[in-house]
Amino acid sequence: MFDVRRFHRLAVSHASESWRTYAWFLAIGVIVHFVLLLLLMSGTRGFATQTTEGQQGLYFAGLFLTAPIFAGRYFQAMARRESALLLLMRPASIVEKWLLALLVVAVLYPLAYTVAFYVCNLPAWALASDRAAAALMALKAQATGSLTLEQEMKMLEPGRFRLFLPWDGFGSGRSFAGTLLLLTSLQAFAVLGSLYFRSVAIIKTIVAGFLVMLVSMLVARVMDSSPDQFFSFWWTEPSRQPDQPLLFLSAWLGIPALLWLACLFALKEREVA
Amino acid sequence: MKLTRTTFAAALALYLAAVGLATPPRSIERAVALDMAGVRAVTLRSPGFVTLRLGSRFPPALHYTPAEGETVDVRRDGDTLLITSTMDNYNQLRIDLPATVAALDLERASVDSESPLEEMRLRASGTVSWSGDVRHLDLVGTERGMDCPRSLPCARRLSVESGRIERLTASIPNGVIALGASDTIGEAQLRLGPKAKLSLGAATRLEHLRVVPLDGAE
Numbered sequence: 001m002f003d004v005r006r007f008h009r010l011a012v013s014h015a016s017e018s019w020r021t022y023a024w025f026l027a028i029g030v031i032v033h034f035v036l037l038l039l040l041m042s043g044t045r046g047f048a049t050q051t052t053e054g055q056q057g058l059y060f061a062g063l064f065l066t067a068p069i070f071a072g073r074y075f076q077a078m079a080r081r082e083s084a085l086l087l088l089m090r091p092a093s094i095v096e097k098w099l100l101a102l103l104v105v106a107v108l109y110p111l112a113y114t115v116a117f118y119v120c121n122l123p124a125w126a127l128a129s130d131r132a133a134a135a136l137m138a139l140k141a142q143a144t145g146s147l148t149l150e151q152e153m154k155m156l157e158p159g160r161f162r163l164f165l166p167w168d169g170f171g172s173g174r175s176f177a178g179t180l181l182l183l184t185s186l187q188a189f190a191v192l193g194s195l196y197f198r199s200v201a202i203i204k205t206i207v208a209g210f211l212v213m214l215v216s217m218l219v220a221r222v223m224d225s226s227p228d229q230f231f232s233f234w235w236t237e238p239s240r241q242p243d244q245p246l247l248f249l250s251a252w253l254g255i256p257a258l259l260w261l262a263c264l265f266a267l268k269e270r271e272v273a
Numbered sequence: 274m275k276l277t278r279t280t281f282a283a284a285l286a287l288y289l290a291a292v293g294l295a296t297p298p299r300s301i302e303r304a305v306a307l308d309m310a311g312v313r314a315v316t317l318r319s320p321g322f323v324t325l326r327l328g329s330r331f332p333p334a335l336h337y338t339p340a341e342g343e344t345v346d347v348r349r350d351g352d353t354l355l356i357t358s359t360m361d362n363y364n365q366l367r368i369d370l371p372a373t374v375a376a377l378d379l380e381r382a383s384v385d386s387e388s389p390l391e392e393m394r395l396r397a398s399g400t401v402s403w404s405g406d407v408r409h410l411d412l413v414g415t416e417r418g419m420d421c422p423r424s425l426p427c428a429r430r431l432s433v434e435s436g437r438i439e440r441l442t443a444s445i446p447n448g449v450i451a452l453g454a455s456d457t458i459g460e461a462q463l464r465l466g467p468k469a470k471l472s473l474g475a476a477t478r479l480e481h482l483r484v485v486p487l488d489g490a491e
Contacts, residue, residue: 224296230292
């Protein structure tokens with residue numbers, strides 16, 4: 001079922017075959033990031049978009065958009081019979097192939113994304129903080145004592161233009177855990193869609209996700225519930241019913257686990273088919 | 274793909290169960306009577322949007338539904354009642370006041386007077402709206418720093434939604450003064466700062482409106 005040396009050989013051959021594809025994927029992300037920064041930072045006050053919070057928003061928006069896309073493309077070879085056969089006939093067990101997918105999609109991609117993010121973010125941040133400092137000096141020189149001016153100066157304080165670091169984006173360990181679980185759930189859903197649907201997998205996966213969202217809205221309406229109580233579980237501590245924390249924790253841990261398990265079964269059943 | 278479908282169905286069922294059973298705890302509205310004897314002014318500090326009602330048909334009181342840890346504090350300072358709340362939701366706090374109150378100092382609120390008043394001086398540092406009949410309404414937009422989320426300047430909007438007003442005076446250093454029903458305003462003198470704006474709603478007549486620059490900040 002699992003052999004360390006076989007797994008290592010599988011990982012090495014996958015890396016040598018796929019590194020160009022992954023590099024292009026990240027490069028396209030860097031190009032999109034660059035164009036976005038050009039648009040955001042154009043204009044005299046464009047630098048104000050690159051506060052620490054602005055950088056944080058871009059980082060997480062990019063991560064949550066690109067990670068499921070990357071995950072959905074991991075098994076794109078399964079879309080065609082010839083390449084699917086090659087992939088399934090690799091000398092490795094299904095568990096090893098599945099573990100490699102989990103490692104690449106859920107662990108290595110977020111790390112690679114983070115490195116790629118800073119390719120554009122670092123120079124943009126340096127430029128924005130310089131411009132903010134210059135604008136602050138210009139405002140201080142006016143020194144009229146107006147409170148409106150003081151509020152504008154507060155917005156240009158150096159503390160608001162610190163370089164964003166991913167671990168700073170999480171207020172606590174709970175917040176980090178919640179973000180990780182949410183991300184891996186979306187990734188698992190994307191991988192499952194690419195394995196389950198034999199044709200036009202991406203579109204069918206998006207449609208399936210949309211249907212899940214509609215059904216959950218319907219359930220919340222019928223049960224008169226407040227889904228944000230569930231979705232905010234890791235980020236806030238509002239008053240909850242006594243049995244809810246256990247239910248929510250089970251759901252938050254169980255959903256990604258079951259989705260990844262479904263991916264393993266899908267891979268196994270595709271092999272059999 | 275039977276096993277795959279079954280496992281996915283289990284994940285979906287768990288997700289829908291969590292969403293469906295995410296019912297918020299029932300909150301209970303509390304009412305606290307207010308001793309308004311000799312009170313002519315009310316100062317209110319609250320991060321959330323508050324509804325105030327002035328009139329003589331109902332007893333003065335606070336009505337609120339606090340979440341865990343949220344409080345409302347009421348103190349007296351001469352003829353001024355100071356109300357401080359930590360509730361930050363919309364309409365989580367409602368305050369009934371007598372028609373004898375002649376001055377309000379607010380942050381974010383809507384004020385509805387059910388009784389005609391002689392005079393009302395309304396100071397506001399955020400978004401405040403007025404409805405009701407009053408002989409003289411004085412609106413003052415203050416530049417006092419407000420504890421806004423993320424230290425961003427808060428939107429400031431003073432609006433007169435409805436009501437017969439014989440004389441309206443207003444001064445605002447920045448933000449918007451909005452006269453929603455200017456037909457029922459007798460005369461108005463507005464002093465606007467360099468970054469302030471005036472908005473006239475469905476105005477069909479406004480014969481005595483004077484707009485002059487504001488000299489210095491309030």
